Amino acid sequence: MERDxxxxxxxxxxxxxxxxxxxxxRTSGVKIHEVYSPYPVHGLEHALGYKRSRLPIAAFxxxxxxxxxxxxxxxxxxxFDWPMIIGGKDFAxxxxxxxxxxxxxxxxxxxxxxxxxxxxxxxxxxxxxxxxDLRITDDKHVMAIDIANNSTLEVEKIxxxxxxxxxxxxxxxxxx
Amino acid sequence: MQVTSSVxxxxxxxxxxxxxxxxxxxxxxxxxPTMAWFLAFLTAVGVLVLGSIALIATLWxxxxxxxxxxxxxxxxxxTNFVWWVGIGxxxxxxxxxxxxxxxxxxxxxxxxxxxxxxxxxxxxxxxPVIHMGRPWLGAYWALPxxxxxxxxxxNFNSPLLWDVFAISTYFSVSLVFWYIGLIPDFATIxxxxxxxxxxxYGALSFGWDGAAKTWMRYxxxxxxxxxxxxxxxxxxHTIVSFDFATSVIPGWHTTIFPxxxxxxxxxxxFAMVLTLMIITRxxxxxxxxxxxxxIELMNIVIIITGSIVGIAYITExxxxxxxxxxxxxxxxxxxxxxxxxxxxxSMMTCNVISPQLFWIKKIRxxxxxxxxxSLVVNTGMWFERFVIIVTSLHRDFLPSSWAMFYPTWAxxxxxxxxxxxxxxLFFLFAKFFPVINMAEVKSVLKSSSEKAAK
Numbered sequence: 265m266e267r268d269x270x271x272x273x274x275x276x277x278x279x280x281x282x283x284x285x286x287x288x289x290r291t292s293g294v295k296i297h298e299v300y301s302p303y304p305v306h307g308l309e310h311a312l313g314y315k316r317s318r319l320p321i322a323a324f325x326x327x328x329x330x331x332x333x334x335x336x337x338x339x340x341x342x343x344f345d346w347p348m349i350i351g352g353k354d355f356a357x358x359x360x361x362x363x364x365x366x367x368x369x370x371x372x373x374x375x376x377x378x379x380x381x382x383x384x385x386x387x388x389x390x391x392x393x394x395x396x397d398l399r400i401t402d403d404k405h406v407m408a409i410d411i412a413n414n415s416t417l418e419v420e421k422i423x424x425x426x427x428x429x430x431x432x433x434x435x436x437x438x439x440x
Numbered sequence: 441m442q443v444t445s446s447v448x449x450x451x452x453x454x455x456x457x458x459x460x461x462x463x464x465x466x467x468x469x470x471x472x473p474t475m476a477w478f479l480a481f482l483t484a485v486g487v488l489v490l491g492s493i494a495l496i497a498t499l500w501x502x503x504x505x506x507x508x509x510x511x512x513x514x515x516x517x518x519t520n521f522v523w524w525v526g527i528g529x530x531x532x533x534x535x536x537x538x539x540x541x542x543x544x545x546x547x548x549x550x551x552x553x554x555x556x557x558x559x560x561x562x563x564x565x566x567x568p569v570i571h572m573g574r575p576w577l578g579a580y581w582a583l584p585x586x587x588x589x590x591x592x593x594x595n596f597n598s599p600l601l602w603d604v605f606a607i608s609t610y611f612s613v614s615l616v617f618w619y620i621g622l623i624p625d626f627a628t629i630x631x632x633x634x635x636x637x638x639x640x641y642g643a644l645s646f647g648w649d650g651a652a653k654t655w656m657r658y659x660x661x662x663x664x665x666x667x668x669x670x671x672x673x674x675x676x677h678t679i680v681s682f683d684f685a686t687s688v689i690p691g692w693h694t695t696i697f698p699x700x701x702x703x704x705x706x707x708x709x710f711a712m713v714l715t716l717m718i719i720t721r722x723x724x725x726x727x728x729x730x731x732x733x734x735i736e737l738m739n740i741v742i743i744i745t746g747s748i749v750g751i752a753y754i755t756e757x758x759x760x761x762x763x764x765x766x767x768x769x770x771x772x773x774x775x776x777x778x779x780x781x782x783x784x785x786s787m788m789t790c791n792v793i794s795p796q797l798f799w800i801k802k803i804r805x806x807x808x809x810x811x812x813x814s815l816v817v818n819t820g821m822w823f824e825r826f827v828i829i830v831t832s833l834h835r836d837f838l839p840s841s842w843a844m845f846y847p848t849w850a851x852x853x854x855x856x857x858x859x860x861x862x863x864x865l866f867f868l869f870a871k872f873f874p875v876i877n878m879a880e881v882k883s884v885l886k887s888s889s890e891k892a893a894k
Contacts, residue, residue, distance in 0.1 A: 278886075280886075298651045298653065299652040300649060300651055301652065301655060302458065302879060302882055303624075303655075303882040303883040304655040304658065304659050304879070305652070305655070305883075308652050308656075309652060312652055314653060314656060317660040319657055319660045319661055337584065338596045341584060341596065345593065348595075350595060350597045353597055357597055360597045361596055363605070363675070363682075364596060364601070364602055364605045366675060367609040368609070370609055371613065373664075373668055374617075374668050374669075375613075375616065377661060377664060378616050378661060378665075381658075384657065385653075385657055385658075387647055387648065387654075389644070390647075392647065393647040393648065393649040395649065396649075399631075401628040401648075401650055402458065402459055402628060403457065403458030403462065403882075
């Protein structure tokens with residue numbers, strides 16, 4: 265069977281049942297494709313075994329870039345390119361450069377991190393998302409299991425595991 | 441499982457389920473606009489059109505249309521600028537600072553408060569730009585671009601330039617923060633819609649699918665943005681206060697300005713949030729989400745920040761006396777007893793005395809009293825900026841230069857224009873965007889709703 269086309273979906277109503285279900289399903293040897301929720305469920309990423317997001321590192325690096333660019337720009341303009349005496353201050357009046365450096369640090373960190381987030385999560389206005397169930401953005405949590413990824417297990421067996429883990433519905437879903 | 445203390449008030453009342461949250465918020469977007477909305481929207485557009493006459497006149501003739509004179513070079517324009525920026529502080533404070541402090545009650549008010557922030561900052565930014573006289577040039581003269589005379593750069597020693605960076609960073613980061621929060625909710629509306637609406641909200645939702653991995657990143661992004669926005673929101677009004685504090689004008693040259701401006705900004709911002717929320721919850725029937733508990737908590741923030749502002753006023757006065765600087769002493773005595781005494785005492789009454797009424801539980805849990813006091817606070821905060829700016833300037837160093845400020849119709853009109861703009865944008869937001877952050881409310885529903893408390 266082809267990968268990434270045929271799925272079994274377990275539908276859960278409650279976030280705590282879902283958290284236990286994820287653990288149970290994984291211990292019984294079923295590989296979970298992904299879990300879809302209407303709101304962030306705390307601890308779900310640990311239960312699914314996801315590694316911590318590295319977005320904070322991206323934010324830090326972009327912030328660092330912002331500070332460096334801001335200080336370089338101000339020093340270049342005020343000290344080297346066109347020095348002017350302003351209020352008798354030093355040309356390189358570093359304390360005066362702090363507000364703008366701070367703002368540019370925040371600006372680059374925020375935009376850089378959000379940019380990385382958009383790219384890594386494939387968020388863009390023209391994206392055509394695969395909707396497993398329309399109720400995912402309303403009130404249901406859906407656990408999707410790729411049948412091809414669990415070829416060692418029988419489909420009926422997987423459905424059995426999902427049901428006993430607390431799924432209120434178990435459905436099939438196929439994509440073209 | 442999350443556990444919430446039983447003494448905490450429920451954040452969502454009325455035994456709402458997850459689906460109820462979706463339905464109650466989305467139906468405003470999906471339904472036909474109500475008569476009340478149309479009337480409110482048309483009124484706002486009317487004010488906008490009326491005000492635009494003054495704006496066009498000002499742009500055509502120059503800022504000589506305003507009541508400024510050679511002594512008082514800043515008056516209503518900068519008062520309005522600081523006033524709007526101050527209002528624009530509550531949104532990011534609610535969504536960022538309260539997120540870091542894990543205050544769950546922010547979830548049902550953060551969306552609208554952030555929208556308010558963005559619109560208020562747009563209104564604020566208009567004033568310094570118009571004040572440049574030729575905004576079509578000023579807009580890029582304020583940027584560090586090489587000019588045609590060689591590369592004579594902008595002056596990075598000037599707090600006015602710091603303001604350009606602070607306000608534009610604040611605006612764009614707040615906008616991004618707000619939009620990231622909107623994405624999951626746009627997806628909710630997309631999945632309920634058909635036809636054209638599905639296409640529009642589909643594009644707005646950026647292909648959101650609710651995957652656990654995306655939520656994990658989303659949470660990470662929210663937390664870091666909150667961490668970045670918290671010092672940012674504090675920096676913005678600090679830098680606005682530098683416009684005054686770094687000058688040598690008696691009455692402006694004060695080290696207390698940064699914290700005092702920030703407290704005042706939060707004070708006026710929360711008052712504006714209350715004004716808007718009390719109307720919104722009523723018109724859109726969202727009383728179960730924006731509960732009396734929310735209103736009471738915001739009123740408590742008003743007591744605290746109002747008291748900080750009160751102490752700052754008194755400290756300023758004390759320090760003026762204690763410093764022994766005669767010019768400084770005169771500036772303060774003149775504020776309280778000079779020709780602008782009425783502005784000073786309006787400020788004192790509205791900002792220092794009136795919020796103290798919220799110590800009485802009956803008043804802070806009364807919708808009518810809260811609504812009236814929120815308007816009083818914002819009036820007071822406008823007077824605060826007027827007092828700081830105009831009374832410090834009008835008695836110039838030489839008595840021959842002393843002057844008074846009289847606003848012209850153009851001063852009033854441009855101020856009206858920003859009101860029209862603010863409310864037009866807010867009503868459009870309230871109709872076409874989900875006014876409550878559905879995903880975040882759902883995430884606290886299980887632990888903090890009335891149903892959970894039982």
